[in-house]
Each structure stands twice: as C-alpha cells, then as structure tokens.
Amino acid sequence: MKKQFKKVASKKRLLVVALVIVLVFVLNPFFILNSYAGDAPLAASGEAPLSTASNSFWLWNFLARLHPLTVHFPVSLLLFAAILELFTLKNFHSKLRPGINILLAAGVATATVSIIFGLLLGRGGDYNEDTLSLHQWTGISTATLGAVALFLLFKISRNNELKLIKPYRAILIVSAIGVCVAGHLGAALTHGSDYLSSTLPWSKDYEATPVKNVDFASYKNDTVKLSKQEEQELNMQVKTILAHNCYKCHGPEKIKGELRLDSKKMIFKGGEDGPVIVAGDPLKSDLFRRISLPANHKDVMPSKGKKLSEGDIATIKFWIQKGAPYSEGKNEETNYRVAKLEPRNPSLPQASTDLQNPIDLWVNEYFKKNKISWTAVVDDRTYLKRIYLDILGLLPSPEDLNNFARDPRPDKRSVWVRQLLNRNDDYAMNWLTFWNDALRNDYTGTGYITGGRFDISNWLYNSLKTNKSYNQFVKELVSPGKDSRGFIAGIKWRGVINASQRTEMQAAQNVSQVFFGLNLKCASCHNSFISDWKLDDAYGFANIFADSSLEINRCDKPSGKFTSARLLWKELGTINSTAAAAIKQQQLAELMTKPADGRLYRTLVNRIWAQMMGRGIVEPVDLMDNEPWSQDLLDWLAFNFEQRGADIKELIFLIATSKTYQLPSVGFKEPNQLFAKDYKFKGMLKRRLSAEQFADAVSSIVAPMYPDSLVKFVPFIETPAEKSVEAKPVEKKAAPTLTPAQKAAADKIAAEKRKAAKKLAEERAEAGRLVAYKLFTNKSILLYPRASLVINNKFLTALGRPNRETVSTSRESQANLLQALELTNGDRFNATLKTGAENWKRKYGNGDVLIKEMYRKTLGREPQQKEFAVAKKMLGPTPGTESIQDLFWSILLLPEFQIIY
Amino acid sequence: MATNWNRRDFLKNTSAATLAAMAAGTPMTSLLTSCNSKRNNAKADSVILLWMAGGMAHTDTFDPKRYTPFTTGMDANSVLSTFKPVPTVLDGISFSEGLQSIGKVMDKGTLIRSYVAADMGFILHSRHQYHWHTCYKPPQSVAAPHLGAWIAKELGPKNPVIPAFIDIGQRLTLGEGEELKAFHSAGFLGNEYGPFMIPDPSAGLDSVKPPVGMSYERFEKRNQLYKELVNQSPLGEYGSDYQKESLQRSMEQAYILLNSPEAKAFDLTKEPKESYDIYNTGKFGLGCLMARRLVEQGARFISVTTEYEPFKGWDTHENGNTRAKEMKQLIDAPVAQLVKDLDRSGHLDRTIVILASEFSRDMMVEGRPDLKVQEQVQQPDVIQDIKNYGMHRHFTDGCSVLMFGGGIKKGHVYGKTADERPCKTIESPIVIDQIHQSIYHALGIAEDAHYVIEKRPFYTTQDGLGKAELKLFS
Numbered sequence A: 001m002k003k004q005f006k007k008v009a010s011k012k013r014l015l016v017v018a019l020v021i022v023l024v025f026v027l028n029p030f031f032i033l034n035s036y037a038g039d040a041p042l043a044a045s046g047e048a049p050l051s052t053a054s055n056s057f058w059l060w061n062f063l064a065r066l067h068p069l070t071v072h073f074p075v076s077l078l079l080f081a082a083i084l085e086l087f088t089l090k091n092f093h094s095k096l097r098p099g100i101n102i103l104l105a106a107g108v109a110t111a112t113v114s115i116i117f118g119l120l121l122g123r124g125g126d127y128n129e130d131t132l133s134l135h136q137w138t139g140i141s142t143a144t145l146g147a148v149a150l151f152l153l154f155k156i157s158r159n160n161e162l163k164l165i166k167p168y169r170a171i172l173i174v175s176a177i178g179v180c181v182a183g184h185l186g187a188a189l190t191h192g193s194d195y196l197s198s199t200l201p202w203s204k205d206y207e208a209t210p211v212k213n214v215d216f217a218s219y220k221n222d223t224v225k226l227s228k229q230e231e232q233e234l235n236m237q238v239k240t241i242l243a244h245n246c247y248k249c250h251g252p253e254k255i256k257g258e259l260r261l262d263s264k265k266m267i268f269k270g271g272e273d274g275p276v277i278v279a280g281d282p283l284k285s286d287l288f289r290r291i292s293l294p295a296n297h298k299d300v301m302p303s304k305g306k307k308l309s310e311g312d313i314a315t316i317k318f319w320i321q322k323g324a325p326y327s328e329g330k331n332e333e334t335n336y337r338v339a340k341l342e343p344r345n346p347s348l349p350q351a352s353t354d355l356q357n358p359i360d361l362w363v364n365e366y367f368k369k370n371k372i373s374w375t376a377v378v379d380d381r382t383y384l385k386r387i388y389l390d391i392l393g394l395l396p397s398p399e400d401l402n403n404f405a406r407d408p409r410p411d412k413r414s415v416w417v418r419q420l421l422n423r424n425d426d427y428a429m430n431w432l433t434f435w436n437d438a439l440r441n442d443y444t445g446t447g448y449i450t451g452g453r454f455d456i457s458n459w460l461y462n463s464l465k466t467n468k469s470y471n472q473f474v475k476e477l478v479s480p481g482k483d484s485r486g487f488i489a490g491i492k493w494r495g496v497i498n499a500s501q502r503t504e505m506q507a508a509q510n511v512s513q514v515f516f517g518l519n520l521k522c523a524s525c526h527n528s529f530i531s532d533w534k535l536d537d538a539y540g541f542a543n544i545f546a547d548s549s550l551e552i553n554r555c556d557k558p559s560g561k562f563t564s565a566r567l568l569w570k571e572l573g574t575i576n577s578t579a580a581a582a583i584k585q586q587q588l589a590e591l592m593t594k595p596a597d598g599r600l601y602r603t604l605v606n607r608i609w610a611q612m613m614g615r616g617i618v619e620p621v622d623l624m625d626n627e628p629w630s631q632d633l634l635d636w637l638a639f640n641f642e643q644r645g646a647d648i649k650e651l652i653f654l655i656a657t658s659k660t661y662q663l664p665s666v667g668f669k670e671p672n673q674l675f676a677k678d679y680k681f682k683g684m685l686k687r688r689l690s691a692e693q694f695a696d697a698v699s700s701i702v703a704p705m706y707p708d709s710l711v712k713f714v715p716f717i718e719t720p721a722e723k724s725v726e727a728k729p730v731e732k733k734a735a736p737t738l739t740p741a742q743k744a745a746a747d748k749i750a751a752e753k754r755k756a757a758k759k760l761a762e763e764r765a766e767a768g769r770l771v772a773y774k775l776f777t778n779k780s781i782l783l784y785p786r787a788s789l790v791i792n793n794k795f796l797t798a799l800g801r802p803n804r805e806t807v808s809t810s811r812e813s814q815a816n817l818l819q820a821l822e823l824t825n826g827d828r829f830n831a832t833l834k835t836g837a838e839n840w841k842r843k844y845g846n847g848d849v850l851i852k853e854m855y856r857k858t859l860g861r862e863p864q865q866k867e868f869a870v871a872k873k874m875l876g877p878t879p880g881t882e883s884i885q886d887l888f889w890s891i892l893l894l895p896e897f898q899i900i901y
Numbered sequence B: 001m002a003t004n005w006n007r008r009d010f011l012k013n014t015s016a017a018t019l020a021a022m023a024a025g026t027p028m029t030s031l032l033t034s035c036n037s038k039r040n041n042a043k044a045d046s047v048i049l050l051w052m053a054g055g056m057a058h059t060d061t062f063d064p065k066r067y068t069p070f071t072t073g074m075d076a077n078s079v080l081s082t083f084k085p086v087p088t089v090l091d092g093i094s095f096s097e098g099l100q101s102i103g104k105v106m107d108k109g110t111l112i113r114s115y116v117a118a119d120m121g122f123i124l125h126s127r128h129q130y131h132w133h134t135c136y137k138p139p140q141s142v143a144a145p146h147l148g149a150w151i152a153k154e155l156g157p158k159n160p161v162i163p164a165f166i167d168i169g170q171r172l173t174l175g176e177g178e179e180l181k182a183f184h185s186a187g188f189l190g191n192e193y194g195p196f197m198i199p200d201p202s203a204g205l206d207s208v209k210p211p212v213g214m215s216y217e218r219f220e221k222r223n224q225l226y227k228e229l230v231n232q233s234p235l236g237e238y239g240s241d242y243q244k245e246s247l248q249r250s251m252e253q254a255y256i257l258l259n260s261p262e263a264k265a266f267d268l269t270k271e272p273k274e275s276y277d278i279y280n281t282g283k284f285g286l287g288c289l290m291a292r293r294l295v296e297q298g299a300r301f302i303s304v305t306t307e308y309e310p311f312k313g314w315d316t317h318e319n320g321n322t323r324a325k326e327m328k329q330l331i332d333a334p335v336a337q338l339v340k341d342l343d344r345s346g347h348l349d350r351t352i353v354i355l356a357s358e359f360s361r362d363m364m365v366e367g368r369p370d371l372k373v374q375e376q377v378q379q380p381d382v383i384q385d386i387k388n389y390g391m392h393r394h395f396t397d398g399c400s401v402l403m404f405g406g407g408i409k410k411g412h413v414y415g416k417t418a419d420e421r422p423c424k425t426i427e428s429p430i431v432i433d434q435i436h437q438s439i440y441h442a443l444g445i446a447e448d449a450h451y452v453i454e455k456r457p458f459y460t461t462q463d464g465l466g467k468a469e470l471k472l473f474s
Helices: A002-044 A058-065 A072-086 A097-124 A129-159 A162-191 A228-245 A264-269 A286-291 A310-321 A358-370 A380-392 A398-406 A412-421 A424-438 A457-465 A470-478 A503-516 A535-545 A581-592 A598-613 A631-643 A648-656 A691-701 A720-733 A740-776 A794-798 A817-825 A827-843 A847-859 A865-875 A881-892 B007-022 B100-104 B125-134 B147-155 B177-183 B201-208 B216-232 B234-238 B242-259 B261-266 B273-279 B283-297 B320-345 B432-443
Strands: B046-052 B085-087 B094-096 B109-115 B165-168 B196-198 B301-305 B351-357 B360-362 B393-395 B399-404 B412-414 B425-427 B450-453 B456-459
Touching (some): A072 A097, A072 A162, A097 A129, A097 A162, A129 A162, A228 A310, A286 A310, A358 A631, A358 A648, A380 A412, A380 A424, A380 A648, A398 A847, A412 A424, A412 A648, A424 A457, A424 A691, A457 A470, A470 A581, A470 A598, A503 A598, A598 A648, A631 A648, A691 A794, A691 A827, A794 A817, A817 B201, A817 B242, A847 A865, A847 A881, A865 A881, B046 B147, B046 B320, B085 B100, B094 B100, B109 B425, B125 B147, B125 B177, B147 B165, B147 B301, B147 B432, B165 B283, B196 B201, B201 B261, B201 B283, B216 B242, B261 B283, B283 B301, B283 B320, B320 B351, B320 B399
Parallel strands (some): B109 B412, B165 B301
Antiparallel strands (some): B085 B094, B109 B399, B360 B393, B450 B456
16 A cells, blocks of 8 residues: 555656646746747847847857847746745655756756856947846856755755755745846846836836837738727727718717717717617627718718728728727826926936047937947048038138148137137028028018018027027017017918918917927817817917917817917916916916926927937927937936026037037938838938028039029118117116216217217118128128028029928928929029139139139038049130039039038 | 738838828928829829919800990999800800800810809908919918829829929019919928929920020030049948939939920920911910920920919909900910810820819909908999909809810810809809819829828818819710
8 A cells, every 4th residue: 555655656756747847848938939029129129139249259159149048947947946945845855856856957057058158148248237247147146056056955865964955945045036136137138227117107217108000900800919009099090080081970060860979978879870889899880881881872971071991991890899999088098109398307427538528428328228339420521511511501611621620729629619609690690591491480471461470580680699598589489579479470361261270379389389399280170189189278378379268169160169378288387368468478488488398498409409410319300299219318408408598509519519419420221211210320310401501602612692682681780689789788887876977988988889880880781781791700701692591582492491381390301303403404503603603714724723622612622533534624724614614513513512421 | 901910010010100100290201101092093194274363254254144335334233244255166155255266175175164262251362372273271280282283292294304293374473472482382292293383485495404505515514524523422432322312313304304305395486387376375375385295295284374463464453354355365276276286186185174263253242242351442333434344353153164185074064153143153063172183083193192291181182071073074
C-alpha cells in the first residue's frame, strides 16, 4: 500500500514537473510576442527601440538585439519559481520542488545569457545613461542572487542543510523582485520612463491617446474589438454623417416623422414608427434600411438631397454592428485632443559646454529620445543669408558677407543677430508681410469700396518698428483705437450677410484663429463636429464684439435664443455681459493677455518658430490642439516668452542664436512627409523665398521692381505714432516746478524739436517718397520701395502673396505653372532685368568682373570654374545688354537663389 | 474596397487618414484630401463661359415681352421691353431685336428663361458675380474657389501645355477690381488652379510667348544657359529635394508651353481674315475667337467676359435702350459664330458653352417683386428723356441663360417668366447650384465633390446639396 502510494506520488511528481515545463514554454512565447506587439507601433513611428553601434562586428549586433528577447526568460522563470516557492512554505519538499528546481536553474542560466547580450546592446545604444547603468547593475545583481539561491538550494537538497532554507527563500524572493525592477528599467529604456505611467488618468503626463482617423467604412465584416478611442472616433464620424445629411429634417429646426437624430436620447427613442436603431443589428435597424435603399425608392433617406455615399452607409452599418456607441455631453471624455490652457515651465535640462541655449537643451532631449545626432552647424555664408532673410527679408551684400567672415569675435553670430534686430525699419518692413497676411490687412481689397473695412498698416508698422510687447500688440488689436480697429472690424460687404459671417462673428473667428490657433468657424454656424466647441461658445465669444447680444443663428436660421458674452475659457475670467462692446473688449484684452493664458503665447511662439524653421512645433499652426513634436520646448518657449516681457525680437534672437537654428537645412521629398504623424524634427526645412523677399532681392541687385507709384503704404511720413513719440518727452519735462530759466530752456528745446520735426517732414514731403527710404536706414541704403509696401500685383500674387480677404498664416511654397510663366515672360520681371542689365553693362565693361560680381551679389559666392566658363561663353567677349539680362534671369531662377537652405 | 481588414491594415490606414486630418489649414494644397468619387460618364471635356457682366436684362435680350416704343411722356410702368421681338429658328420663340444671329443657332442648344439669382439684399454687382462664379455668398471664412478652379483641380488641363483655367477679357484694375479679384481665384485650392488671365485677347499671344522683344532663338539660348547653370549649381549636392524639383519642373512646363505649337492658338493673327472679321466686334468678340481656337487645341475651362466695369457694359443705369443695342452688336455675331464653328468642327459635342449674367434688369423693380431692396437708380414714372428709357434697375427674379453642346438638349426651352410686370420666373426656377452641378454633370464631376479644408468639408455647391438639372440634357 505504502509502496503503491509512493509510486503514485512519484508519478504525480513527474506530472507536476511536466506541467511546469509545459507552462514555461507556453507562457514564455506569450510574453515575447506581447513584447513585440507593444514595440511594433513604436518601431513604425520611428522610435526604434533597438540601437547598436553600427560599426562593430555583425554577430555582436545580432546577439545584442537578442537581449530584449532573452530577458523575458529569466523574468518569467525566476518570478514563477519564487511564486511556486511560496506554495511550499509549509512543506519544503512539496511535490512542486522538482519543478522549482528546474525553473530556478533555467532562470539563472538564461539570466546569464541575457546579461551578456545586454552588455553588448548597452555598448552601442544612445540610452539615458543613468537608467542604463541602474538597469545593468540590477540585472547583474539579480542574476548573481539567483545563482546564490541556486547554490543554496543545491546544498539543501544535497546535504539536507535545512537551516539554509530561510536564507534561500529570502534570496530567491529578492532576486524575483530584482528581476521585476530590472525588467521595468529595461522597458523604460526602450519605451521611455513614462510609457506605462502616462496611461494612468491621475498621472500628470496623462494624455488621452490621440484620436485616430480610421476608415471605418472599410470594416464591413470585421470582428475587430474597438478600443475606447476607436469607439469614440467611430461615434464622431457617425455624428458628422448624421449632422451633414439628416439634421436638416431630423434636428432642432424640423422634426419630421417625430424623429430627431441630434442627441443620444432622441436617436434611440426613435420616431413615430418606433425605434430606428437596433444596436448590434443593422439589418433590423430602420435607419440603416432606409439609407441603403435605392435612390428612387419611396422610403429612401434622405428623402430630399442626395443619397449617402457608400462609405457613409458602410460606416453607419459598422457603427450599429458595434452596438451603436454614442457619447455626448461635456462631462464625458472628449473625442478630440485638447491642448492645455495653462502655462507650464518645465525645468531646463542641465547646460553643457556645448549646449547653452535653452532651445538646444530641449532639442537635445528630443534628439536623445529619437536617436538623432547633432551635426556641425552651417558655415558663415549660409548663416548670414538665413538671418538676413529671416530678420530683415533682405539678402546680405557681398560686403556684409566679407565683414562677417572676417569678424574675429567668437560670439559674432549673436552680435550680428542683435545688430540686424536693431535695424527697426528694415525689420518692420519684413515682418509687416507676415502680419499683414495674418491680420488680413491689405492696402486694397474688398470692402474698402463701401467703407466696410479699415486699414491698420500705420499702427502695425509702428508696432513692429517699436517692437511693441506682444501683450500690448494683442490688446490694441482686440480693444482697438481708431488706427488698429481694422482687424476686429472685419470686412463688411454691402447687402445681407450670412449670420456666421457678420462682422462680430468674423472677429470671434479671426481672434481665435490668429491668437489661439483655434478654429471657431464650424461652431459659428452649428455645434462643431470637429471639436467640442458649441454654437453657444462661438456666440458667447462673438458677443464680446457686439453692443447687444446677438441672436443665435443655427445654419443661418434665427433660433430666438441668446447667450451671454464670455471667453472661450472660463478659467481666464468673466466678461460683463451687459456692458458696451468697447468695455467688453477692454476686459477681453486684459483677460486674454494674462500669464495664465498659456495658449496665447504657445500660439505665438509656434508661429515665429514656423516662420524661421519652415515648420511649426505644432502643425498646422492654426490648430494648436494638435500634438507638438516637443511639448517641453513649446511650453518652455511660451512660458519664458511671457515672463520676459512678451518680446518678439528677443524670441527671434533666442531662436536665431540657437545651435538648432544653425543646423544644416533639411529637404523633403514629398510635402506630406512634413505633416505625417511620424514627423521628426532634424533641423530647419529648406524654404522658398517669399514673393516679397524675391522681389526685394531683385530690386536690390538688379533694378527696382516697383516704381514709387505702386507704393500703397508709406510708413515714414507723419504717422500719428511718430508724432506722439516726439511730443511726449517735451511735455514731461515742462513740469510746473521748473524755475523760469529752466522753463525757458525747456521751451527752447521743445521749440527746436518742433522745428526739426517740421523740417524733417518738409524734407520728406519735398523729396518725395523715394528719398524717404534713404532717410531712415542706418546701415544699408535702400533705393527702392520694399515689396511689402506695394499694392498687390500679378507678380507677387503668382509668387504666393495671398489676397488678404481671410486670415492667412502660412504661405504656399509650391512652384506651379502660372508662377513659372510669370517668371519666364512676365512684363514686370523682364523689364526690370532689362533695366538692370543696361546699368550693369555701363558699370562693368569687363565680362569677367561682371560674372564674378553677379555671383557674389546673387548667391553670395564666387562662381565655380565650370559656372564661370558657361557664363563666359554666354556673354562672349563684349557682353551685350541682352546676354547680361539672360544671365541674370538664369541665375535668379536657380533653386540655389530661390531657396533658403 | 477590401472587406476583410486586419489589425495591421487598420494601423496602416490610420496614418494616411490622420495625415488627411492634419492637412487642415495648411496652404500646401497637395495635401488637400480628395473625397471625390471617380469621374463618370463625362459628356463634355471643355467649358466656355460667356459672361455678360453687369446684369443683362432678360426682357431686352432673350425673353422679350410686350414692346413699347419710346415716346416723350410715356408711362414707365407700361414698358416691359424696349426692342421689337424677332422670331428665332425655334417655333414660337422670339429674341429681342439685335440677336438674330444667335436666334439662328438656337436649334443647337437650350434657352433657359427661369434663372433666379440669389437674394442678397442691397445689390452689389461684384457680390452677385462672386456668388455666380463660386456658388458661395461673400464674405466666406474660407476662400471659395471659382467654378473654373474647381474644374481645373478636378480634371486638370486637357492638354498639358494649356493652362486649365483661362480668363479672357477682364482687367482687375477697374472699379470694384478688388471684389473681382476675390473670386477670380482658386481660393483654398491654391494658386496652381487659379485663372490664367488674358485681359486683352488681341495681345493674348504676349502671354504665351517669350518676353516682349525676345526672339525664339534667344529664348532657346536663355533656357539652355539656365539648364547648364542648374546642373553646375552646388545646391545639387544636397540631393533631390521637393522644393528644388518642383521649381525646376514648373520652369520646364512654362518653357514647353511657350515653345509649343499650341501657343499659336493664342495668336489671333493666324486666323483667316474672313473668320476674324466676323468675330471682331470688339474685345469680347475676339475673346470668343480665342476661346474657340483654344478649345480646338485642348483647353479645359475658358471664361470670356464682356468685362465688368461699374456703369459700363451691361451695367446700364441710364440710356438702357441705346446701350443694350450696342451690347447686342458686340455679342450677337461672335457668339453665334462660336457655336457654329464648334459645331462644324465637331467640338461642340464635347464642349459645353454657357452664356449668363449675374442677374437681370427691369425698369421699375429693384431686387425682386416680393423682396424689394434699396433702389440705386432714379426712374421717373413718366419718361421725358430717352436716357430714362431702358432697363436700369437690378432684377433678380428672372434671368436668361443659354447653354450649348456637351449633351445639352438641342432646340429646347426651359422655364418661363411672366408676361406682365413683374416679369419673374413662373415655371421651373433654376438656381446657381443647379447650373454649376449641371456643368459638373456634363464633365462627369461627382455632385458631392469636396475637399476637407480646416477640417471641414467644402463642397462645389453649398453643403454639397446642389443637384444637376437633368432635364437640360438630351
């Protein structure tokens, strides 16, 4: 009996051992596969988790990359051994013992292998060093502890030293914990330290996974289980379909067949014939049946208007199949990524001798995380061209290039940036273009004809020239005086206007687009389908610009409802709803420029960044709810911009002097790469000269593109701002406490100033506009009107100057046929080249000198030997006007000339 | 469309669609998400729009009513038409005197007498023109594309060297020029699809030949030089790049166009004198001739206008009778000849020709009978002076449109206006959305063609609701 029992027991023991082995083999692949599934999207998005020194022997690289695979063995084996060990507390020699022994032995063996592979991997990777060394040492300690435990176990079973059981168990459990810690650290290395924690709702880094745009229509027979996010995305798509096709008759305005489809309750309640949706069963759902009927069927829906597209029908079907998930209301999770409003000041990473500029420190973090390495900064010539164009919109002259190259100061780059920024008028004439586009300010345009629009050029120019703080700039635009009212006054056409385009609503849309990077256009007609903004929000905001509350119109139909004036974010404060528009705008101006309004500053720094780097940290620059490629950089820039007086020139200085800005430019094969989800910042993008920059370059090198008669805005003659600047100090000095002598002296000074100002004005008026351009420039003398000051024309339009009817915050940079035609045979351009060629012919009799000078002035370099030969052949022994003109044309159209690289 | 999608396809698709969503607001028009069905059953490949700028009175052109000759002291309220009606080739259909040539080709097209222009309050020509050409009422928060730009975007050029959207005869430097610019534009579709403007057809060749004063030989040499310098330029070191390539590609295209035999189509001096003389009634007539020559060479969309200038052309605020006579002389022969020539050469089958105006005029009613708007023209009830004899007020409730070719019914009359004042549409009213959709229908462009801009769909007609009027087609 006893023997028999023993036999059975040993059989059982064998069974258990077999079971344990099977379990290990079954579970391990599961862990491994899981780990790869987790890695796959990361790998696809370019965050390659595996990296090895590329120049070592292939086998080592191969083995190194096996580390993430092999580590799963000791993790599970040791952990499993420890867990089973807990079941043997009462009886050390339980039937589990042999299994534990095997698990532990295998665990220690695989741990050792993993360590070897891991050391190979750590060698070449660009990992966070602190985490790496911690991971390495916990890993090694764990393996050692495991080995010790194995050794003790061996002694216990061989010599029956029962007193070793306790230490053995303690060490085993410590090593199991150690293996978990090491595993976690390893995961942090590959996925980032917040990989896991960021998914926790209470984590401060918590962000809902970005919503995916998925073509649900293609999921016809799919049994895929949708995630919460996907479900919401599906819901949003369905809402959009219903809104665009059904709300007209089944919404708040009309309730045909007693059916409304604009809220959850009503959709599921159904209409006069009962429910229209049977969740999970499209074929039993009347809604699906009727939208899928042939177009001429009497029951088909929509009964008026066009049949739904096949894709839309498929989406609805899929939605019903999935149980018709529907979320609504503000308290529920949002469908859309919403950027935080409040400012954030992430603490700056440690500076090093190499990297000092805060931008570089953040980019360095980003580079580390994305395994991008720094490259050498661009040469002086390239750098000078960049800062000249980005700050002044002008090309550096050969003299500038020469002086810069010879400047021995180690900090010459920042010195020169500062100097350029101090050229206030040149700076203003360059940035005027960007702000005219953004504030849709133009010298001519629709609306002026019937007094329905106001020009703000004077105010804008002086704001830029004096580098007005951005806070003040914004305040004066949203709570304007006479000279800056044009922005919120909008464009008024004669006749009846669509409710969503009344000027107050235009103001709401334009203010939110330009200053907040927020699209309120949808919500000004109906509750937005693309964001959480509601019609009510848009009207609340628009009411700030209205003397009395506007009646809410839904899709241009009066609703009889009204709402109070309010900000888009209640956190920023409240507006006195009953006050006059001017008072409300004053309140708005104060509230939206509070430091708490992080969005205002993020939007601005992102715009300036995009102007200088070719692409924003967030793109598109008008959708600031999108994800930035570096949240830290964006937040830091915005916070510190505000803290340092919202000084745009300082921001430009910071960017222009960063190593980041000085990296070689990056080209791209297809524009959509720039907006792809896996976009990686590697440096400034190659950009094209703007229409104005191109025209100014031609004007300065060849001959003026524009006669004075086309100048529509002359910033230098008697501007109100200038007057007040001149008058103010005089008034201050003439205080009543002055002695008669002092007063007389002060009066004399004042009189002299007035005289001087009068003389200046007279001189300007007398000499006409052209001389005025010469007057103010301290460094370069411009003898031509800058293109930013002239009336829009065919040439500038062809090269991308928008007609400023709507806000435009970035220019189209694609070349196209109409543009090429304008450049190839446009009158103005060719006439300018002809005049220039005549001048050059007179100036440079010698062809060799001419070619060299032309290359220096246009491309900022000497012609290469071959280029010189080609040009020389073209010009012949005695260069004629025609050949000079054609050489000019050929060089100006070179990509090298037209691209900021 | 695949029916069995797995998780990987799902992920793959996600990136493409996310990209599409991100395109919002960027001016990089290549990123615009096309949401459009395939081109289907096109009946036409080209479009010629003959634009009667300034408001052509239907009762003094294609829809004559009772004629009351001028007499001093006449009652203005009794005047419906200031010209005699003259029978056309169609039974029982007359045109106002001065349109006999067009009357003779009406067996080749459809006469629409029931176009109803939008009601937009106090009338501004350019605003109604904006609406006619874009289907959207200004202002809009997104720059709306011109009809021609939509077609250029959807179909591209028919002949790659001829710009897809050509606009003949309109200068943008005249009164309301800024308002005109606002819709002579591809809007959010991007400059590439904007109009190639030829303000003066007699100088049309200048737009497509080497710069003034440059021989073809020199042009060729210049281009050669350019190519050589491009090849030598060290920017090539940086490898291929989108900006660089697209620049060079566009320059290449321009060169090909300027050097192509098709460019001769812009040269009206190449037209035989006999034919040239028939067309040569003025700038508009020559524009029709150029349109014909261009269509023969494969142009896609051409607009020829009588040119809008406030108080000029069809914008008759006084002397309406005298001025309408002049305008009819300007359009009658070339429009008829254009239809005949296209018909003879077989191009009319695949070319849709539309003649239209932003609204009509009436002697008494401003706006529409039930919704009168602020009057802009003084009109005495008793006419003493011939300058007050004519259609001077802006009337939106009944206008005439002609359509020929591209599958449009031949010898057909669509709609009807009342025979007594107000001479408004009383049968089959048709609006701009239907006109546009009918043109798109002929071209095979889907009714729901749209792009996602700033994250919202922007359709060819408001909310994509416009329907083609199939009764216009045979």
